[in-house]
Amino acid sequence: xxxxxxSQPEMSVQEAETVTLSCTYDTSENNYYLFWYKQPPxxxxxxxxxxxxxxxxxxxxxxxxxxxxxAAKSFSLKISDSQLGDTAMYFCAFNRKGAQKLVFGQGTxxxxxx
Amino acid sequence: DTAVSQTxxxxxxxxxxxxxxxxxQNLGHDTMYWYKQDSKKFLKIMFSYNNKELIIxxxxxxxxxxxxxxxxxxxxHINSLELGDSAVYFCxxxxxxxxxxxxxxxxxxxxxxxx
Numbered sequence: 001x002x003x004x005x006x007s008q009p010e011m012s013v014q015e016a017e018t019v020t021l022s023c024t025y026d027t028s029e030n031n032y033y034l035f036w037y038k039q040p041p042x043x044x045x046x047x048x049x050x051x052x053x054x055x056x057x058x059x060x061x062x063x064x065x066x067x068x069x070x071a072a073k074s075f076s077l078k079i080s081d082s083q084l085g086d087t088a089m090y091f092c093a094f095n096r097k098g099a100q101k102l103v104f105g106q107g108t109x110x111x112x113x114x
Numbered sequence: 115d116t117a118v119s120q121t122x123x124x125x126x127x128x129x130x131x132x133x134x135x136x137x138x139q140n141l142g143h144d145t146m147y148w149y150k151q152d153s154k155k156f157l158k159i160m161f162s163y164n165n166k167e168l169i170i171x172x173x174x175x176x177x178x179x180x181x182x183x184x185x186x187x188x189x190x191h192i193n194s195l196e197l198g199d200s201a202v203y204f205c206x207x208x209x210x211x212x213x214x215x216x217x218x219x220x221x222x223x224x225x226x227x228x229x
Contacts, residue, residue: 033216033217035217035218037220039155042222043202043222043223043225044220044222044223045204045206045220045223046220047217047219050217089155091157095216095218097216100145100147100162100164100169100170100210101147101159101162101170101172102149102157102159102206102218103159104156104157104158106154106155106156107155107156
């Protein structure tokens, strides 16, 4: 069974700083997807970024980028120029192609301080 | 133009009652899900439906019965509610036919509190 581990329960940085959230996963599959979701206090689950395992190029979405290391089974999220609105729980998730379910990490609570 | 909607957003009820949560998506997706988020924020799949057919039942008690009247709707009925059922329940959907992108889009969640 696949597992996803987020080793940082909480992180806190100052506004405008860059922060990196860690995620590792365990799988024997070769064809899968990785996601970062953001859950602000409103509790809505918002997709931040998505990476297909067969793509070597790291995904980017504006201030959000990932460092995908397939051999190391690592999928970290970098937030540049952090903003107060980035304060949220961040979840890393794994989906084996065709598996029909997301496997989530435990989450990292990120606080951006003014 | 809400993509995935759930009703109600909040549900407070007594132990032993029966309650339902409704989910609708207007994204044209063919697969819908129910996830449970516990008090420690851990998210876990409960059910998955593809074209109204149950695909995944992740060892959920029989008291939970999902129903999908059509591809756009997936409802969750819970019988004989217990204290441990208190959680946030998320509906999600995705498009899988023909190798769809498999990104899941979530509803706003329903916070269930059993007293």
